[in-house]
Amino acid sequence: xxxxLFKALLISNIREKEVLFWIFAFPIILLTIMVxxxxxxxxxxxxxxxxxxxxGGEGMGTTIIRDVLKxxxxxxxxxxxxxxxxxxxxxxxxxxxLMDQKVSIIIxxxxxxxxxxxxxVFFSRITAISAQSPTVTVERVALRNASTLAxxxxxxxxxxxxxxxxxxxxxxxxxxxxxxxxxxxxxxxxYADFFLAGVLVMSFFSTGFxxxxxxxxxxxxxxxxxxxxxxxLSIRKFMYSNILSKMLIMVMSAVMLVIFGHFVFGSSFSxxxxxxxxxxxxxxxxxxxxxLFIGSISKNANAASAIGNVxxxxxxxxGGLYFEVWDISPAVRWxxxxxxxxxxxxxxxxxxxxxxAPVPAYSLYLVPLAWAAVMLVISIFTFDWRxxxx
Amino acid sequence: MDKILKVKxxxxxxPTVKAVDGIDFEIEKGQIFTLLGPNGAGKTTTxxxxxxxxxxxxxxxxxxxxxxxxxxxxxxxxxGVSLQSTNFIPHLKVRETxxxxxxxxxxxxxxxxVIKFVSLDEKKNDYVDKLSGGQKQRVAIACALINxxxxxxxxxxxTGLDPQARRNIWDIIEHLKxxxxxxxxxxHYMEEAQRLSDVVCIMDHGRIIAMDTPVGHINSLGxxxxxxxxxxxxxxxxxxxxxxxxxxxxxDGDRVEITTEKIQExxxxxxxxxxxxxxxxxxxxxxxxxxxxxFLKLTGRRLRD
Numbered sequence: 001x002x003x004x005l006f007k008a009l010l011i012s013n014i015r016e017k018e019v020l021f022w023i024f025a026f027p028i029i030l031l032t033i034m035v036x037x038x039x040x041x042x043x044x045x046x047x048x049x050x051x052x053x054x055x056g057g058e059g060m061g062t063t064i065i066r067d068v069l070k071x072x073x074x075x076x077x078x079x080x081x082x083x084x085x086x087x088x089x090x091x092x093x094x095x096x097x098l099m100d101q102k103v104s105i106i107i108x109x110x111x112x113x114x115x116x117x118x119x120x121v122f123f124s125r126i127t128a129i130s131a132q133s134p135t136v137t138v139e140r141v142a143l144r145n146a147s148t149l150a151x152x153x154x155x156x157x158x159x160x161x162x163x164x165x166x167x168x169x170x171x172x173x174x175x176x177x178x179x180x181x182x183x184x185x186x187x188x189x190x191y192a193d194f195f196l197a198g199v200l201v202m203s204f205f206s207t208g209f210x211x212x213x214x215x216x217x218x219x220x221x222x223x224x225x226x227x228x229x230x231x232x233l234s235i236r237k238f239m240y241s242n243i244l245s246k247m248l249i250m251v252m253s254a255v256m257l258v259i260f261g262h263f264v265f266g267s268s269f270s271x272x273x274x275x276x277x278x279x280x281x282x283x284x285x286x287x288x289x290x291x292l293f294i295g296s297i298s299k300n301a302n303a304a305s306a307i308g309n310v311x312x313x314x315x316x317x318x319g320g321l322y323f324e325v326w327d328i329s330p331a332v333r334w335x336x337x338x339x340x341x342x343x344x345x346x347x348x349x350x351x352x353x354x355x356x357a358p359v360p361a362y363s364l365y366l367v368p369l370a371w372a373a374v375m376l377v378i379s380i381f382t383f384d385w386r387x388x389x390x
Numbered sequence: 391m392d393k394i395l396k397v398k399x400x401x402x403x404x405p406t407v408k409a410v411d412g413i414d415f416e417i418e419k420g421q422i423f424t425l426l427g428p429n430g431a432g433k434t435t436t437x438x439x440x441x442x443x444x445x446x447x448x449x450x451x452x453x454x455x456x457x458x459x460x461x462x463x464x465x466x467x468x469x470g471v472s473l474q475s476t477n478f479i480p481h482l483k484v485r486e487t488x489x490x491x492x493x494x495x496x497x498x499x500x501x502x503x504v505i506k507f508v509s510l511d512e513k514k515n516d517y518v519d520k521l522s523g524g525q526k527q528r529v530a531i532a533c534a535l536i537n538x539x540x541x542x543x544x545x546x547x548x549t550g551l552d553p554q555a556r557r558n559i560w561d562i563i564e565h566l567k568x569x570x571x572x573x574x575x576x577x578h579y580m581e582e583a584q585r586l587s588d589v590v591c592i593m594d595h596g597r598i599i600a601m602d603t604p605v606g607h608i609n610s611l612g613x614x615x616x617x618x619x620x621x622x623x624x625x626x627x628x629x630x631x632x633x634x635x636x637x638x639x640x641x642d643g644d645r646v647e648i649t650t651e652k653i654q655e656x657x658x659x660x661x662x663x664x665x666x667x668x669x670x671x672x673x674x675x676x677x678x679x680x681x682x683x684x685f686l687k688l689t690g691r692r693l694r695d
Contacts, residue, residue, distance in 0.1 A: 004493035008479060008486060015481035222477040230441045230471040230543075231494040232463035386443070 002237055009245040019211055023253050027203040028260050034195040034322060035265045048104040048150040050083045051094040056109035061117025061134055065109060068161045082153065098141060104150035106139040192267035194355070196257065197348040198321030200271065201283050201341055203253045205315070208287025209294060209308040212246045216295025216383075217304035225385035235385045243288055250284055268352070276351030282368040283344045289375035296383040320345050326358050340371040392419040393452075394541055394572050395440070400449035402435050402596075409435040411596035412449065417541075417574060417589075422567055425576040426583040426681060427593035428693050433576040434474055436593070437545050440574070441471050454540070467495055470534030470542040474549070476526045478518050478533075485514040488532050495537035508532045508562060524555025531562055541572040548582060560586060578693055580681035592685060599688050607684045616683070617656060618647040620673040627669075634659050645673075 013019050052069070056062035075081040086103060088094045094106045116134035138154055140147040219225050219242075228238055261267035270276070290311070298304035318325055318332060319341025328336055336342050346357035347364040357364055395417040402410040410432045417423045425433040438444040440451060442461030451458050453465050478487050485501060492498035505514050508528040513521060518529055527547055534542055544563065548556040563586055566573055577583050583590050584604045591601040600607060614637065621627065624644050631639055631646060634656055638649035650656045653676070664671055685693050 002493060004490055008482060008490045011486070012479050012481045219479075223473060223475045224477055224479060226438075226443055227471070227473050227477070228494075229443050230466065230469075230473070231491065232466045232496075233494040234463075 002233065002241055005233070005238065006241040006245055009242055010248060013211060013215075013245060013249055019249070023203065023207050023211060023249060024256060026206070027199045027253060027257050030202065031192075031195055031199045031257060031261055032264070034199070035192050035261075038191045038195070047080045048083055048146065048153070049102065050085050050150065050154075051097055051103040051106045052085045052087050053089065053091055053094055053106065053108040054087060055111045056113040057111065059114025059117065060121075061114045062109060065113075065136065065161050068157060069107075072157055083150075095139070098139060098147075101146075104140070104146045105154060106137075107154065108137040108139070110135065110137065190267065190354070192261055192265035193270060193352055194349065195322065196261045196267045196271060197352060197354070198345050200254055200257060200280075201319070201345045201348065202316055202321050203257060204250050204283040204287040205290065205312060205341065207246055207250045207253065208289075208291035209312050210305065211249065212243065212288060212291030213294030213298065213308050214301045214304045215242060215246075216292065217298035218301035220295075220385055221300035229385065243292075246288065246291065247284060250287065254280070270352040270354075271348070273351050273353070276348050278365065279344050279347035279351055282340075282347070282365065282372075285372045286340050286344065286368050286375075289372040289379070292379040292383070293375040296379040315339055315341050318342070324355075338367070340368040343367045393417070394419045394454060395574070396450075396452040397436075397440065398450045398452075400436065400439060400451070401447045402432075402439060402444065403447050408596045410439065410446075413593070413596075413598045415591055415598065415601060417572060419540075419572055420567070420570050421588040422563065422573045422575060422586050424583045424587035424590045425574075425593050426578065426580065426590050426685070426693075427576075428578055428691070431578075431593040432596040433578075433593055434545055435596075437543055437574065437576055441469065441543055442466060467497070467537065468540045470537060470539035472527075472530040472534040472542070472544045472547055474545040476523075476530040478529065480519055481517065483515055483517055484510055484521070484529055484532075487518050487529060488536055491533040492536045497538065498536050499538045501536070504532045504536050507535065507565075509558070522555070524551045524558060527551065527555070527559060528562070531559070535566075539571070541574065542566060543574045545576050546578070547575070548577070548579065556582070580685070580693055584681050590681060592681075592688065594685075594689050600684065604681060607681055608679050611679045611683060611687060613651045614649055614679050614683075615651070615653040616647060616649055616675075616677050616679065617653065617660070618645060618673075618675045618677075619660075619671040620644045621646060621669060621671050630663065 050073075054062070054066075056065075069083070069085060072082045073085045086097075088097075091106075091108070094103070097103045098106055113134045113136070116132055120133055136158065138151055140151040216239075225235060225238065229235055258267075258269070258271055262269065271280075294304050294307050294311075298307055314335065318328070318335045319339045320326070320336070321341060325336045325342065327333075343357075343359070343364045346355075346359070349355045350357045350364070393416050397416070398414050400410055400413050401408075413432075413436065415423075425431075425436060427433050435444060439446045440453075440461065442465070445460065451461070453461065454468060456465070458465065479490070482490065485505065488501050488504060492501055505511060508531055510525065510528055510532065513525055518526060521529065531544070531547065534544070547563075548559050551559065560582065563573060563575070567586075573586075575583075575586065587604055589601065590604050590607060592599050592607070600610075602610070622644060624641050624646050627646075628639070628641060631648065634648075636648040636650045636656060638647075640647040640649075648656060657676075660671070663669075682693055685691070
């Protein structure tokens with residue numbers, strides 16, 4: 001590696017306006033937008049208005065469910081209550097409020113709730129007979145995020161009801177079981193931290209795909225590598241210097257992002273946890289490997305840019321950088337599971353103590369490493385520094 | 391004289407074309423050696439093989455007394471190269487670019503000295519991307535000179551430049567010759583080859599078709615001169631001109647070109663006939679033969695065709 005060349009390539013990159021924007025400014029803008037949109041949904045601030053139509057009368061079953069609902073609608077330790085419950089009698093009025101977005105969901109406890117609850121308790125002791133479970137009806141509006149989210153949260157609350165019933169009656173009521181697996185989420189979950197990890201991965205890959213990939217393709221195409229090959233400098237040294245300059249740009253961009261996130265949005269420094277470090281390295285490694293691949297197979301910068309965009313956008317949005325994707329529609333889930341970004345972002349967040357990755361720990365390392373190996377092998381076999389001139 | 395470069399049977403064949411088809415030549419120390427030929431003649435391929443950019447399919451290269459299979463970094467320390475396309479790492483200033491090239495070599499000249507030599511003093515803090523074509527070409531030559539090379543390769547250094555920029559480059563090349571440097575030049579401009587070269591090697595379809603000094607090439611045409619003029623209805627007057635027995639007659643629209651060894655006789659006939667017929671000639675040009683005529687004679691085509 002030649003220090004002068006490394007320095008020249010670094011200066012050249014930093015003077016490039018597009019690099020300045022996409023690698024330094026854009027991640028900060030994106031983090032700002034994401035945290036501003038979703039930041040208010042931090043655990044302590046989530047609050048939904050819920051219409052409750054309670055026809056259940058008095059009994060053990062309704063007492064349990066009312067106690068749990070009371071818990072989630074009571075604010076404590078300066079935190080807003082999760083649900084603001086509006087008790088109504090009229091179903092039609094509740095539906096109108098739902099349509100007018102005045103409430104997010106309607107919860108209806110039916111008249112026969114206690115009867116069915118008692119039957120379940122009674123018959124649960126006679127194993128041969130199973131009674132029909134009591135049901136609570138939830139009405140929500142499709143495709144409205146707040147409604148979907150409130151409904152999902154209520155499902156979780158019903159798990160608590162089940163647990164409470166089990167405690168008080170020493171029975172397990174199957175009707176309250178929910179099959180969805182929930183991802184472990186820390187008490188101190190912060191969207192700023194969540195997005196910081198995602199935007200950091202985006203920034204690494206953006207540098208790899210567009211700065212390194214385009215650079216290699218451009219240098220080949222316009223004959224810079226050809227010119228350098230007529231000097232005693234080896235192309236290998238040129239490539240090392242180029243890769244190292246891009247690595248430094250990634251680190252500079254990451255440092256800026258972490259500092260900005262901390263001072264503006266109060267994100268933690270958990271990104272610097274030792275558990276996160278391997279995933280930062282894997283992110284840089286994969287980004288560089290993909291950059292080499294794009295630069296090697298592209299004839300010029302335009303082709304590199306096109307290939308980069310085709311790969312980058314689906315990888316970014318189906319890589320869980322900005323929202324969880326593990327349970328996404330099966331039609332595209334395969335892409336999530338082969339996408340190295342998914343594992344790098346998940347590994348970082350796990351290392352930061354934000355969200356546990358719902359996949360085996362070894363896969364968090366193995367999938368990105370496998371991609372890096374494949375990309376590097378393809379690059380070695382397809383790279384020709386002479387470009388069009390060959 | 392010391393032979394600085396010997397090339398024997400050099401070949402480079404692509405699936406559809408024989409870019410270089412077994413060429414031999416030698417260059418002496420301090421010479422300006424020019425490969426002259428039309429686009430696609432194989433000049434750049436020849437140059438790039440000798441510079442170590444491309445690998446030959448056959449033949450021998452002896453550089454500075456050493457036979458080489460591939461041009462190694464030891465040889466690259468002694469040569470300076472300016473390619474046909476003058477592209478550099480973007481967003482670097484002139485001084486930064488030349489300094490960068492200096493760092494590639496074990497020994498280099500002071501950057502300021504080279505900048506001054508190519509007359510880029512005033513532009514040294516400008517970005518290379520913002521320079522004119524001629525100024526960029528001077529940066530390319532500065533990068534080729536930074537290691538104080540014994541031999542300099544300049545591949546079509548004036549292509550696409552305006553006449554003033556071209557003359558500036560010619561001055562630099564003549565200056566290099568004055569300093570005793572060996573220059574290997576390729577060009578498709580015959581006046582450039584004629585003015586600068588000690589030896590002109592004419593290349594076409596990957597082969598060397600003639601090699602001599604510019605004067606030697608021109609003398610090979612004999613004592614010929616060229617008279618050209620414009621006259622109305624030139625084609626109708628063809629038989630009149632043919633009666634004067636020129637060696638060659640070429641009519642292109644209203645322009646007539648007569649090739650002859652008897653220049654005085656033809657001119658006398660031309661003027662007395664025009665006076666008698668009251669026909670006015672214009673744009674009369676009398677010139678001696680040049681390398682373009684040599685190429686035309688050798689290939690039947692003009693260099694620019």
